[in-house]
Amino acid sequence: MRDRKHHQTEGIDDRSLVRVSTSSGIGSSGAAAFAPKRDPGPHKNSPDTPCFIYVLASFSALGGFLFGYDTGVVSGAMILLKKEMNLNAFWQELLVSSTVGAAALSALAGGYLNGVFGRRICILLASLVFSLGGVVLAWGPNKEVLLFGRLTVGLGIGITSMTVTVYIAEVSPSHLRGQLVTINTLFITGGQVVASLVDGAFSYLKHNGWRYMLGLSVIPAVLQFVGFLFLPESPRWLLQKGHTQKAQSVLKQIRCTDNVDEEYDTIKTSIEEEMRESGGGGPVIWRILTNPPARRALIVGCGLQMFQQLSGINTVMYYSATILQMAGVRDDKMAIWLAAGTAGTNFLFTLVGVWLVERVGRRKLTLGSIIGTALSLAVLAIAFLLSAQASPAVTFHPTDPSINATCTQYNFCEPCMLDPGCGFCYYENSTTVFDSSCVPVNPANTEVAVWGSCSNVTQQNSGMFWAYNYCPTSYSWLVLFGLILYLAFFAPGMGPMPWTVNSEIYPLWARSTGNACSAGVNWIFNVLVSLTFLHVAEYLTYYGAFFLYSGLALLGLIFIFSCLPETKGRRLEEIESLFESRLLGILCVVNTIMHCYILNPVTADIV
Numbered sequence: 001m002r003d004r005k006h007h008q009t010e011g012i013d014d015r016s017l018v019r020v021s022t023s024s025g026i027g028s029s030g031a032a033a034f035a036p037k038r039d040p041g042p043h044k045n046s047p048d049t050p051c052f053i054y055v056l057a058s059f060s061a062l063g064g065f066l067f068g069y070d071t072g073v074v075s076g077a078m079i080l081l082k083k084e085m086n087l088n089a090f091w092q093e094l095l096v097s098s099t100v101g102a103a104a105l106s107a108l109a110g111g112y113l114n115g116v117f118g119r120r121i122c123i124l125l126a127s128l129v130f131s132l133g134g135v136v137l138a139w140g141p142n143k144e145v146l147l148f149g150r151l152t153v154g155l156g157i158g159i160t161s162m163t164v165t166v167y168i169a170e171v172s173p174s175h176l177r178g179q180l181v182t183i184n185t186l187f188i189t190g191g192q193v194v195a196s197l198v199d200g201a202f203s204y205l206k207h208n209g210w211r212y213m214l215g216l217s218v219i220p221a222v223l224q225f226v227g228f229l230f231l232p233e234s235p236r237w238l239l240q241k242g243h244t245q246k247a248q249s250v251l252k253q254i255r256c257t258d259n260v261d262e263e264y265d266t267i268k269t270s271i272e273e274e275m276r277e278s279g280g281g282g283p284v285i286w287r288i289l290t291n292p293p294a295r296r297a298l299i300v301g302c303g304l305q306m307f308q309q310l311s312g313i314n315t316v317m318y319y320s321a322t323i324l325q326m327a328g329v330r331d332d333k334m335a336i337w338l339a340a341g342t343a344g345t346n347f348l349f350t351l352v353g354v355w356l357v358e359r360v361g362r363r364k365l366t367l368g369s370i371i372g373t374a375l376s377l378a379v380l381a382i383a384f385l386l387s388a389q390a391s392p393a394v395t396f397h398p399t400d401p402s403i404n405a406t407c408t409q410y411n412f413c414e415p416c417m418l419d420p421g422c423g424f425c426y427y428e429n430s431t432t433v434f435d436s437s438c439v440p441v442n443p444a445n446t447e448v449a450v451w452g453s454c455s456n457v458t459q460q461n462s463g464m465f466w467a468y469n470y471c472p473t474s475y476s477w478l479v480l481f482g483l484i485l486y487l488a489f490f491a492p493g494m495g496p497m498p499w500t501v502n503s504e505i506y507p508l509w510a511r512s513t514g515n516a517c518s519a520g521v522n523w524i525f526n527v528l529v530s531l532t533f534l535h536v537a538e539y540l541t542y543y544g545a546f547f548l549y550s551g552l553a554l555l556g557l558i559f560i561f562s563c564l565p566e567t568k569g570r571r572l573e574e575i576e577s578l579f580e581s582r583l584l585g586i587l588c589v590v591n592t593i594m595h596c597y598i599l600n601p602v603t604a605d606i607v
């Protein structure tokens with residue numbers, strides 16, 4: 001009776017909660033079987049939401065802001081840093097990627113920390129680590145100390161990225177959960193916008209500008225730390241750890257009512273049930289792998305995070321200045337400001353995602369987003385293909401004074417631009433490129449050539465230009481259009497949904513570890529894609545690279561179509577039942593291999 005009443009209040013009829021049969025075959029399983037029997041519809045009957053929940057979500061999402069700020073700010077800081085500290089390419093790459101690498105490791109470790117110490121302590125720890133990292137970076141007397149600072153900040157990002165979404169999901173009422181968790185991604189993209197604005201503003205401060213860029217993150221970090229001293233632990237974690245009275249009082253506090261018995265009982269019952277079903281012993285990751293619904297949820301969660309990164313978002317976010325240069329923007333400062341425009345577009349369309357997530361649901365939003373993402377990546381690829389086909393010829397082949405004379409051999413700008421050792425030096429009147437040559441780039445400063453007319457920055461006036469990493473093109477508008485289209489499709493769905501879905505698909509006993517693994521996968525693929533982008537572009541050309549990302553996004557579409565269930569409007573405790581049926585197609589194969597040949601070589605039957 002109580003259950004029935006509760007389900008009606010939530011706007012879901014009882015039939016939607018019937019567990020899906022595990023015996024269904026491949027054809028009848030998958031997405032169709034996952035779909036709720038009836039859409040919960042708008043939340044007219046939802047109780048008034050106390051504003052305390054928004055305070056909780058906002059303070060937690062400061063973690064997302066720091067994640068966005070610290071990953072975004074480094075590109076602008078590096079422009080000043082490399083000159084002031086005379087950093088070579090290796091040190092530049094190290095300072096950029098060390099943060100992402102450290103984030104991958106700490107996200108994985110975050111699962112353990114979350115399980116043992118709880119969400120609140122982990123958020124406090126992360127904000128402390130962020131503050132420390134910010135101070136070290138602002139002080140940074142040499143590159144080694146800066147590396148330490150970047151690693152420290154990365155540790156904070158990793159823990160934050162897996163904890164905050166879990167915390168928000170666990171304290172939110174189910175009708176608002178998707179929206180509130182998506183706000184965290186809004187804060188990530190907001191952090192990226194602020195980072196690019198700060199980069200733009202301080203790029204004029206040639207001396208020590210980078211200290212402000214890197215150090216300013218201390219402010220939100222301290223704010224979050226102080227805020228969380230006063231904010232409560234997740235009631236679900238408290239209950240799991242047996243702190244029943246505390247859990248009940250926190251639930252009353254965050255719902256702003258004494259009438260929480262029903263929710264409290266639902267959580268308690270499901271934790272007891274989960275404990276029985278999860279098999280009890282052994283490390284959590286092993287229990288997840290041997291428990292079919294949890295294992296399927298893990299495959300879906302990690303797959304979503306992997307495809308988010310394989311769709312190339314961070315080639316666009318980290319290399320937007322380069323991509324915009326290819327679109328014809330030659331001035332460095334202009335490129336930095338326009339990159340802020342790219343980050344701003346990402347932010348604005350994430351806002352659309354926040355608005356849509358509780359209206360159209362996670363599945364439709366993600367599917368629509370990945371279809372558009374794949375198409376716009378193809379548009380970008382076509383824009384680069386057209387530019388390559390119209391690539392200006394090299395008209396002048398000077399004699400190279402060095403032994404390695406590869407650059408001067410190229411006949412067109414395209415192969416010259418793709419060779420990291422060369423750049424294109426040319427004159428241009430309003431429409432045509434003339435007197436062009438391909439010459440070696442100065443390894444210490446890619447803004448000039450080693451020798452020849454483009455080796456002296458002051459000479460780059462009067463119609464003479466140096467293009468490194470790009471070619472002059474008349475298809476700039478198509479590249480810009482592709483870029484905006486890409487962000488417009490990616491940001492509302494593929495940006496936030498992997499985080500949102502992961503925060504809700506695991507049973508409580510597997511939630512920390514599941515989120516740790518999927519966040520780890522996100523960071524690992526982030527490093528892989530962003531570190532390899534320029535090399536991939538070198539081997540496959542720019543259009544080849546974007547066709548590749550488009551193809552990967554199409555694979556993502558198949559993946560999402562076959563196995564992402566709709567979780568909108570369901571209580572966290574109900575979501576496990578969505579993974580009771582088999583996964584479709586290729587996923588089924590992965591799942592079978594894991595089950596039969598890795599986990600249980602003896603019983604190679606039902607998965």
Ligand SMILES: O[C@H]1[C@H](O)[C@@H](O)[C@H](O)[C@@H](O)[C@H]1O
Pocket residue numbers: 185188189192308313314317346494495496522526
């Ligand atoms: O969801 C976020 C968001 O889309 C960011 O813009 C991107 O830089 C991150 O890698 C991603 O995880």
